[in-house]
Amino acid sequence: MSEQHVYDKYFRADKLKTMWCPGCGNGIVLQSLVRALEETGTPLEKTVVISGIGCSSRAVNYLNTCALHTNHGRAIAFATGVKMANPDLKVVVITGDGDCTSIGGNHFIHACRRNIDITVVCINNNNYGMTGGQYSPTTPTGAMTKTTVYGNIDTPFDICDLAGAAGATYVARSLTYNPVHLKNTLKKALDHKGLSVVDAMSDCPSLFGRLNRLGDAPTMMKRWAEIAVPLAKAKTMTEEELAGKVVYGEFTDRKDRPEYTENYAALRLKAQGGK
Amino acid sequence: MAEYKIMTGNEALTHGAIAAGMRFFAGYPITPATEIAELSSELLPKVDGTYMQMEDELAAAAAILGASAAGKKAMTATSGPGFTLMHENVGYGMATEIPCVVVDVMRQGPCQGVATLPAQGDFMAVKWAAHGDHPVIAIAPSSVAETYTEIIRAFNLSEKYRTPVFFVSDATLAHMSEKIRIPDASELEIVERPQPTCDPDEYLPFNMEDNGIVPMANFGSGYRWFASGLIHDDTGFPVKTGNTVAIEGASRHLLGKIEDNIEDIQKWEEYKCDDAEILILSVGLVSRSVKTAIDAAREEGIKVGLFRPITLWPFPGKRFAELTAKAKTVMTCEMNLGQLSEIAAQYTDRDQKIVAITQSDGTVIQAKKILNAIKEAK
Amino acid sequence: MAKNHYELRFSGTGGQGMMLMGDVLAQAAGISGGKEIVLLKSYGPEARGGACRSELITDEDAIGYPALVEPDFVLAMSQLACDSYTGDMNKENGILLVDSDLVPNVPADVKHVYRMRITEIAKEVTGRPITANVVALGAISVLVPGFTPEGVKAAVLGKLAPKLHEMNIKAFDAGVAAAEALK
Numbered sequence: 001m002s003e004q005h006v007y008d009k010y011f012r013a014d015k016l017k018t019m020w021c022p023g024c025g026n027g028i029v030l031q032s033l034v035r036a037l038e039e040t041g042t043p044l045e046k047t048v049v050i051s052g053i054g055c056s057s058r059a060v061n062y063l064n065t066c067a068l069h070t071n072h073g074r075a076i077a078f079a080t081g082v083k084m085a086n087p088d089l090k091v092v093v094i095t096g097d098g099d100c101t102s103i104g105g106n107h108f109i110h111a112c113r114r115n116i117d118i119t120v121v122c123i124n125n126n127n128y129g130m131t132g133g134q135y136s137p138t139t140p141t142g143a144m145t146k147t148t149v150y151g152n153i154d155t156p157f158d159i160c161d162l163a164g165a166a167g168a169t170y171v172a173r174s175l176t177y178n179p180v181h182l183k184n185t186l187k188k189a190l191d192h193k194g195l196s197v198v199d200a201m202s203d204c205p206s207l208f209g210r211l212n213r214l215g216d217a218p219t220m221m222k223r224w225a226e227i228a229v230p231l232a233k234a235k236t237m238t239e240e241e242l243a244g245k246v247v248y249g250e251f252t253d254r255k256d257r258p259e260y261t262e263n264y265a266a267l268r269l270k271a272q273g274g275k
Numbered sequence: 276m277a278e279y280k281i282m283t284g285n286e287a288l289t290h291g292a293i294a295a296g297m298r299f300f301a302g303y304p305i306t307p308a309t310e311i312a313e314l315s316s317e318l319l320p321k322v323d324g325t326y327m328q329m330e331d332e333l334a335a336a337a338a339i340l341g342a343s344a345a346g347k348k349a350m351t352a353t354s355g356p357g358f359t360l361m362h363e364n365v366g367y368g369m370a371t372e373i374p375c376v377v378v379d380v381m382r383q384g385p386c387q388g389v390a391t392l393p394a395q396g397d398f399m400a401v402k403w404a405a406h407g408d409h410p411v412i413a414i415a416p417s418s419v420a421e422t423y424t425e426i427i428r429a430f431n432l433s434e435k436y437r438t439p440v441f442f443v444s445d446a447t448l449a450h451m452s453e454k455i456r457i458p459d460a461s462e463l464e465i466v467e468r469p470q471p472t473c474d475p476d477e478y479l480p481f482n483m484e485d486n487g488i489v490p491m492a493n494f495g496s497g498y499r500w501f502a503s504g505l506i507h508d509d510t511g512f513p514v515k516t517g518n519t520v521a522i523e524g525a526s527r528h529l530l531g532k533i534e535d536n537i538e539d540i541q542k543w544e545e546y547k548c549d550d551a552e553i554l555i556l557s558v559g560l561v562s563r564s565v566k567t568a569i570d571a572a573r574e575e576g577i578k579v580g581l582f583r584p585i586t587l588w589p590f591p592g593k594r595f596a597e598l599t600a601k602a603k604t605v606m607t608c609e610m611n612l613g614q615l616s617e618i619a620a621q622y623t624d625r626d627q628k629i630v631a632i633t634q635s636d637g638t639v640i641q642a643k644k645i646l647n648a649i650k651e652a653k
Numbered sequence: 654m655a656k657n658h659y660e661l662r663f664s665g666t667g668g669q670g671m672m673l674m675g676d677v678l679a680q681a682a683g684i685s686g687g688k689e690i691v692l693l694k695s696y697g698p699e700a701r702g703g704a705c706r707s708e709l710i711t712d713e714d715a716i717g718y719p720a721l722v723e724p725d726f727v728l729a730m731s732q733l734a735c736d737s738y739t740g741d742m743n744k745e746n747g748i749l750l751v752d753s754d755l756v757p758n759v760p761a762d763v764k765h766v767y768r769m770r771i772t773e774i775a776k777e778v779t780g781r782p783i784t785a786n787v788v789a790l791g792a793i794s795v796l797v798p799g800f801t802p803e804g805v806k807a808a809v810l811g812k813l814a815p816k817l818h819e820m821n822i823k824a825f826d827a828g829v830a831a832a833e834a835l836k
Contacts, residue, residue, distance in 0.1 A: 071364055074367075081342035085299055088495060268323065271320035452690070
């Protein structure tokens, strides 16, 4: 037993090592999530992790919980069914920027609107990794990808703005560069009653990094020291100073909206004559 | 105690589903299926069930599968345009062997078609409602009373064989009212989902060998399992791309578990077939016009009978072939442009005549038209 | 004599209660009368104004083709309904009942036409034109084979809240009396 690590129980040892590229941020997010699950005391038996399609979505393969690896973009819709059928379950969605905000964008905003008690962890690496590095809804304007070879002309989504505007009650951004912050953010998200979103900024050195000449994985990681700005500091900076920066921290932490499964429980009582 | 009531097809479907144990419905409004959602939204919370109106049909099909994995018998109901959107996630249900019932109240198609008018244009869409080779069970009732009893059978088959089951009605059957006998609950045969009894550490959610059907543990019950839409092994995890034997085995398993139980799944009605020289294949509501025409034709001495699959898929071809072998002429009667006649051709001799009575004008084919066709075919 | 298979149509304008008429007579024929029934209602914009209808088939045996082929009875509560929904009826033996104030022109080829001041009668006995459909139900229970005033009245009351019973009994009885007078 002395060989057993406290986190071993969360992983399916026979499925490791992961399929991710060297330097990929997915492993850091997965490890941070496991630490957060441990520290919040979430029981494995009552945890269901659901993902869609993409590199990030493969995270569910390594977790020793009940899990559904579903269709592209649909994780949140499956998760909604699971949570509504059994509100006692802790439901976590692991998704990526394309899965969550492009093909799954409609499910994402409607889950935010309902404020259903699900934690959405979006691993945001600014491109589609699984299919080889095409541009996603979070690819910065001007960036190079396999389908923006002349530079990206699209304006990206800010996932936190999108989630907050749609009604999510806990919205935060963190980054693989700061795993302690990431773990603590995930803990708050897991403990939050309502729809919580963590936009976890990550790196894809194999594709986005290479196509944009951002250097190898350590170089990309160090880059965050220059571009990541905590929210409190960002508030003191001008628009010009913030250009090209990524602001992280808590954007929304509301307690004023009712949670959806609790609302439905109240509806049931009404339907049953208030007994 | 059993009682008689007058209700529409959509009402009977909803009441039957709840009697079968449906406790979760997710949907999106669409004519002519909307009344099923409306009544579910009213009745389900009264029985501690859940109604969810989702953002689209993609989400509706996803939500029922999630709810089913979490232990609830689940259903959605839609019509052509929504059914098309559901194919993606229904395919996930087939691949991951999660039970659910998907109702398609057929309307005139293709595309938006005519929303309020009946048709039977989705027979093949139901059969091929997902890409790849996949198992299909589809049930087609012909009356309001049968809608009630057969939706219960749809849930039972779905739970027994761990697969989505399709239920195809049409706009007229959905909206017309008939007298039906609501059986007492004690009369109903309801299949409850079995739960595993093994050591949770030894639980495997699938059994690809011998077309096995493993009890599906409810999420949260202590049995932790994983499912993926990728071709997987007994653990639920994707097989290695080089493992051609496992890939083929998993594909064959999905079809094999249906094939192994085909006698339990198939159901049909034979009407005056014993001496039939003309055999008519017809499904659903329009088969009732066929019966009226058969009665009239028999008064004129024409030996004609009806073969009506109640389980549309898998098609009860073995019995149909036995009957066509005795008939001189095979006819089909369908509210589309000949989908059943293609099926009939598979079960008839090459030199046997097949006459398709088809109609795609948004109305139920009248008995008079069928009678004339019978006389001509004689 | 009541024949085995009987087709009825109740047509008028949205708001005249044509749907309720179908419900009531389906109940009377199907549940109390022990017959097989098929009840059809017009849906969508049709039901929200303009000409609308509900239709009922009754039969001692299982009903095949589930729509009207040649209606044996048609009620028309508006001129538009009469113009739209009498063309296919059984002209020789079928019965057409019209509100004579609202339907001045009836098709010449229908042999058995009953003209009744249905809405006026409703106003007289209940003060509420909305009870015209119950007056018509009273008349139908007398004029149409296979129904009885007792059976249809019980079905009417079964569909209405108790506080509406007194008013609708008046309307129903007035319809019965008016039909008896016409026969």
